[in-house]
Amino acid sequence: MIGPMDALKPELDRLDVLIEAEIRRMRARYELSQQELLGLHVSDEQVDALLAANERRTQPRVRPSIRVVRGSDDQSRWSLLGTTLGLSDDERDLVLLCAAPEIEPNYEPIYAYLNDDAARRWPTIDLAVRVLTRDASHAAALRGLLLPTARLASLGLVKVMGVASDTQRSRRALRLATPVSDWLRGLSYADDRLTTIIQFGALEQRFPDIALPTSLSAVLPGLAPKLLAREPIPNVLLVAPAAREALLYGEELFARAHRLAMIISLSGLATHPSPADAIDAAALQASLLNLAVIIHFDDESSEPNQGLPAIVAGLVRRLIHRLPTVVIAAGPGADVAAALGDISLLRVDLPELHPQERAQLWRLSLTADPRCARAPGAKDLAAVADRFNLGPDRVIQAAETAIELAELAGKASPNKDMLFSAARMVSMDGAAPGSTVVRTNYDWNDLILPIEVKERLEDVIAAIDHRSLVLDEWGLARRTGGERGIAIMLAGPSGTGKTMAASVLARRLHIDLQKINIGSVMSKYIGETEKNLDKCFETARRTNSILFIDEADALLGKRSEVRSPQDRYANVEVSYLLQKMETFDGIIIIATNLPRNIDDAFSRRMHYVINFPLPDAATRERLWRGMLADNIPCRETIDFPFLARQFDLSGGEIRNIVLDAAYTAARWGESLSFAQLLRAISRQYTKRGQVLTATDLREHQALLVENIPRKPRRARSVRRSGTAPRKPVAIAKSP
Numbered sequence: 086m087i088g089p090m091d092a093l094k095p096e097l098d099r100l101d102v103l104i105e106a107e108i109r110r111m112r113a114r115y116e117l118s119q120q121e122l123l124g125l126h127v128s129d130e131q132v133d134a135l136l137a138a139n140e141r142r143t144q145p146r147v148r149p150s151i152r153v154v155r156g157s158d159d160q161s162r163w164s165l166l167g168t169t170l171g172l173s174d175d176e177r178d179l180v181l182l183c184a185a186p187e188i189e190p191n192y193e194p195i196y197a198y199l200n201d202d203a204a205r206r207w208p209t210i211d212l213a214v215r216v217l218t219r220d221a222s223h224a225a226a227l228r229g230l231l232l233p234t235a236r237l238a239s240l241g242l243v244k245v246m247g248v249a250s251d252t253q254r255s256r257r258a259l260r261l262a263t264p265v266s267d268w269l270r271g272l273s274y275a276d277d278r279l280t281t282i283i284q285f286g287a288l289e290q291r292f293p294d295i296a297l298p299t300s301l302s303a304v305l306p307g308l309a310p311k312l313l314a315r316e317p318i319p320n321v322l323l324v325a326p327a328a329r330e331a332l333l334y335g336e337e338l339f340a341r342a343h344r345l346a347m348i349i350s351l352s353g354l355a356t357h358p359s360p361a362d363a364i365d366a367a368a369l370q371a372s373l374l375n376l377a378v379i380i381h382f383d384d385e386s387s388e389p390n391q392g393l394p395a396i397v398a399g400l401v402r403r404l405i406h407r408l409p410t411v412v413i414a415a416g417p418g419a420d421v422a423a424a425l426g427d428i429s430l431l432r433v434d435l436p437e438l439h440p441q442e443r444a445q446l447w448r449l450s451l452t453a454d455p456r457c458a459r460a461p462g463a464k465d466l467a468a469v470a471d472r473f474n475l476g477p478d479r480v481i482q483a484a485e486t487a488i489e490l491a492e493l494a495g496k497a498s499p500n501k502d503m504l505f506s507a508a509r510m511v512s513m514d515g516a517a518p519g520s521t522v523v524r525t526n527y528d529w530n531d532l533i534l535p536i537e538v539k540e541r542l543e544d545v546i547a548a549i550d551h552r553s554l555v556l557d558e559w560g561l562a563r564r565t566g567g568e569r570g571i572a573i574m575l576a577g578p579s580g581t582g583k584t585m586a587a588s589v590l591a592r593r594l595h596i597d598l599q600k601i602n603i604g605s606v607m608s609k610y611i612g613e614t615e616k617n618l619d620k621c622f623e624t625a626r627r628t629n630s631i632l633f634i635d636e637a638d639a640l641l642g643k644r645s646e647v648r649s650p651q652d653r654y655a656n657v658e659v660s661y662l663l664q665k666m667e668t669f670d671g672i673i674i675i676a677t678n679l680p681r682n683i684d685d686a687f688s689r690r691m692h693y694v695i696n697f698p699l700p701d702a703a704t705r706e707r708l709w710r711g712m713l714a715d716n717i718p719c720r721e722t723i724d725f726p727f728l729a730r731q732f733d734l735s736g737g738e739i740r741n742i743v744l745d746a747a748y749t750a751a752r753w754g755e756s757l758s759f760a761q762l763l764r765a766i767s768r769q770y771t772k773r774g775q776v777l778t779a780t781d782l783r784e785h786q787a788l789l790v791e792n793i794p795r796k797p798r799r800a801r802s803v804r805r806s807g808t809a810p811r812k813p814v815a816i817a818k819s820p
Contacts, residue, residue: 092161093188093269096181100216104195107216111199162269169373176230176237178217182208183243183259187266210245211255231259239407240372241365262369274374278366282353286336286346286379296446296477298435301334305341312342315375317409320428325435327627328383328416330476334435335379335412346377346412349404355397364400368407378408382415382424398424440553443480444470450484451499457488458497465501471553472596473508473629474670483507505595512629513597519605519617520624523598523633525588532589533707533736534582534697541695542586545573546593548692549672569670572690574637576680577697580737583676584635586697590674591631599630603639615661622665629671637675638682659684666690700736705729708736712743718756724785731781732766742769760788 167177186192186207193206200212210231218224230237237243242265246258264276294302301323311318321338325331332348339346349367357363371378380401393401405411405428413430415421421430438446444466451460460466475483487499487507499507532539548555548571556562556569575583591598599621606617625632634640640662663686666673675691677683688694700708706729713723734742745765750757763785767777779786 090188090270092163096163097185097189100181100185103216104199107199162271166265166269166373169375170236170240170242172236175217175223175227179213179227179230179237179243179259180261180265182213182216183261184266184269187261187263188270205258207258207260209256209258213259214255228255241362241369262366264366264370265373268373274370276366276370278359278363279370282350282357282363283367284348284350286348287340288343288345290337290340291481292333292337292477293446293449295442295449296438296480297334297337298438300433301338301435304431304433305338308338309342312339312344312377312410315344319431320405321412322421322430322432323412323414323435324417324419324421324432325414325476326417326437327476328381328414328419330478331414331416331435332379332381332383333476333478335414338412339377339379344377344410345374346379347371348379348381350381350383351393351397351401352383354400355394360397360400364404368404371408377410377412378404380404380411380413382413382419382421393424398426402426402428437474438477438480439557440467440471441557443475446477446480447484447504450481451488454485454488456492457499461499461501461504465504467553468501468550469504469508472505472549472594473512474626475508475511475629479511483511486510502595508629509595509597512627520599520601520621522630523588523591523600525585525592525598527585527589527592529589529593531711532582532586533700533704533711534586535701535704538695538697541693542590545571545590545693545695549594568667570666570668571672571692572666573672573674573693573695574680574683574688574691575674575676575695575697577678578699578735579678580735581697581699582736583697587631587633587635587674587676591633594631594672596672597628597630598633599625599628600633600635601640603634603636607640614658618662618665622669625673626669626671632669632671632673634673634675637677638679641675641677641683641687663687663690699733702729705732705734705739708739709743712739713757717747720756720758723759723762727783727785728762728766731783734766734769738769742766745769759785763788 166172166180172180186196194203196208196212197203197206199216200206200209210228213231214224214227217227229235231243231245232238233245238245242262244260244262245254246260262276264274268274297305304321308318308321321335323331323335325334336346336348347367347370354360354363367378370376402425405425413421413425444463447466447470448460451457473483483504484507487503490503490507491497491499494503496503532542534542552569552571556565562569575586577583588598601618601621606614606621608614608617622632624630641659663684666687667690675687680688680694706725709723709725709728713719742762742765745768746757746761749761749765763782770777782788
C-alpha cells in the first residue's frame with residue numbers, strides 16, 4: 086500500500102498549481118489588501134516564499150493531471166476515502182482544500198492571503214469556488230456541493246461553520262472532520278465525539294458451534310457469504326434473554342466473517358451532549374473504515390420497558406438508513422419496534438442455552454485449554470450446567486477460572502468444588518436494592534432437626550441435583566410446560582431453624598442465598614413494590630442465586646374482597662408476586678411463621694412444603710449439647726436431660742440462653758455454670774411473659790435463688806461534725 090503522505094504529495098502539488106493561478110488572477114485585478122500599515126497583511130513575498138517551500142516538497146516538481154494522480158494510488162488512504170464514500174472529483178477537491186492546512190501548516194498564511202485577511206487562515210466557500218472553479222456553471226455546482234443537504238455535509242465530512250461575525254454564507258469557514266485529516270496522515274482514526282458511546286467487537290471467533298443457538302445457525306449460511314463479500318445484508322434484530330448476550334452473538338456473527346464491528350451504546354447516546362453529532366460521527370467512521378455496526382439496546386437494563394427518547398430514536402433510524410450493514414442487539418424488555426418504526430427487520434430470537442448444551446460447552450472449554458489434563462466427570466458438568474444458567478461468554482470465563490483454581494491448588498484438572506466456585510464467581514453481581522446475600526458457616530451436620538424434616542430437605546437437594554435428568558433426559562419438561570423452577574415453603578414457629586436450613590441448603594448446593602428485605606421492598610407508592618420485587622427476581626436470575634423470602638406472610642398474604650383502593654392495590658401486589666414466582670426458573674424459598682395467612686394460590690404452587698415443628702425432648706437435648714460442645718469452659722457437669730425435659734424451648738431460644746449465660750460468665754471471669762444457665766432460662770421466660778416457678782426447677786431450685794456474684798464495693802467514710810469517721814464495712818462475696 087502506498088504511504089499516506091506519498092499519495093497526498095501529487096494532490097497537494099496540483100492544489101498549489103490552482104492556488105498560484107488564483108493568486109496571479111488576484112494580482113492582475115489588484116484585489117489584494119492595502120492594510121500593510123496595520124501589520125495585518127500577508128505580503129506577496131511571504132506567499133511566494135511559502136509556495137516555493139511547497140514546491141520543494143518533491144524534486145523534481147511534477148504536476149500530473151487529476152486522472153494520472155487518482156489512477157495510480159488505488160490502495161492509499163486518500164484513494165480509499167474517495168472510493169469508499171463514493172466521492173466525485175469535485176468533492177475530493179473540496180476535501181483536499183480543507184485537509185491541506187491540517188496536513189501542512191504553510192497553507193494557513195496562504196489561505197489568509199487569498200481571503201485578504203491575515204486573521205482568516207482557513208478555507209471558505211468563496212475561496213474554494215475561486216480556486217477550484219473552471220467556469221460559471223462549475224462554480225454553481227461547487228457551491229451546491231457545500232449545501233447543508235449535500236453529501237459532504239450529510240456524511241459529516243466537511244462542515245460549514247457558522248461564524249457570528251460573518252454576514253455572508255460564502256465567507257464562512259470550511260472544516261474537515263478532525264479524525265479524517267489525522268487518518269489521512271497515517272494516524273489511527275479517533276473521534277472525540279464517540280469515546281463514550283462506542284466500542285469495537287472481537288475479530289476472532291470465540292464460541293464453538295455448540296454455543297450458537299439453532300435460530301442463529303439457521304441464518305448464518307445466508308448472511309456469512311454477504312458479510313465476507315462486504316455486501317449489504319438485511320437489518321438483523323437479535324433478541325436474547327439479556328441484551329449483553331445478544332451483543333456477544335452479534336460480535337460472533339461478524340467475527341466469523343472477519344469483520345470488525347462498531348458497537349453503539351444507546352444508553353450512552355441518550356446521555357450524549359450532542360447525539361446528532363455523535364450519530365454523524367459514527368456514520369462517517371463506519372462508512373469510511375467499512376465497519377459493520379451493532380446497535381446495542383442496553384437502555385432497558387436500567388429502566389425496564391421504557392422506550393428511547395424520541396430524538397434518539399429518530400437518529401437511530403437515520404443511522405440505519407445510511408449504513409448497509411446493521412445488527413440490533415436487544416433484550417426482551419426493549420421495545421425495538423416502537424423505536425425503529427417502519428424499518429424492516431429480520432428478527433432472530435436467541436433462547437438460553439439448554440442445560441445439556443451448557444454442559445457440552447463446559448466440556449469443550451475445559452478440554453480446549455492445554456492446562457487442563459482432563460475434563461471433570463459428566464455428572465459434575467451436568468450439575469454445574471443445570472444449577473448455573475450462564476450465557477456462553479460466562480461459561481467460557483468460568484471454565485478459565487476453574488482451571489486457574491486447579492493450578493493454584495496443584496491439581497491437573499478442576500474438581501466439582503472448583504467448577505461451582507468458578508461459576509459462582511462469574512455469577513457474582515452483588516444483591517439488588519432491597520435484598521442481601523446471606524453467608525453462613527453452618528454445614529449440614531449443624532442442622533439439628535427431626536429426622537423427617539431432614540429427609541424432606543434431602544428430597545429437595547435430590548430434586549435440584551437430578552433436575553436435568555428428570556426434565557430433560559426423561560422428557561418430563563414437555564409434559565410440565567417446560568418450567569424448571571423449584572419453590573419451597575418452610576413453615577413453623579419462630580426459632581425452629583427455617584432460616585438456618587435455607588442457608589445450609591444454599592451452601593450444600595454451592596449457590597448464594599439472596600434474602601429479600603421486606604421493609605426495603607414494600608413501598609407506599611403505587612407500583613414501587615412491584616418494581617423492587619422485579620429487581621430482586623432479576624438479580625437472583627442473573628446471579629444464579631436462591632431467592633429467599635423470610636416472614637413471607639407479609640408479602641404473600643391472602644387476597645381479600647375489594648372494599649377500598651388499598652385493598653385493590655394490595656391484591657395487585659400479591660397477584661404480581663404470584664406471577665413472578667410462576668415464571669421464575671430458579672430456586673425460591675419462602676419461610677413463614679403463619680402458613681395459614683398465606684394465600685392459597687401460593688400454597689398450591691409450592692413444590693415442597695416442609696413443616697418445622699417445635700423440638701421434642703430428644704431434639705432439645707441434642708440442641709443443648711450442640712451449643713455447649715466446642716471450647717466453652719463449664720464449671721461443672723451440665724444436666725442436659727433435665728434441661729431438655731423440663732423446658733419447652735425452641736432452638737432459637739436455646740441459642741439465646743446459651744449466649745446470655747456465656748456473656749455473664751465471661752463478665753465475671755468464670756467458667757459457665759449450671760446456675761447461670763438456669764438464670765438465663767428464667768430471663769427467657771420473662772421475655773415470654775411467663776414466670777419460672779420452683780416446680781419447674783425441681784431439685785435445682787436452690788441454684789436459682791443463690792445470690793448473684795458481685796464485686797466488693799469500695800468502702801467509703803463519711804465525716805460527721807463532731808464525730809470520728811466510721812469504719813468501712815466490707816460486703817462479703819457469696820460463694
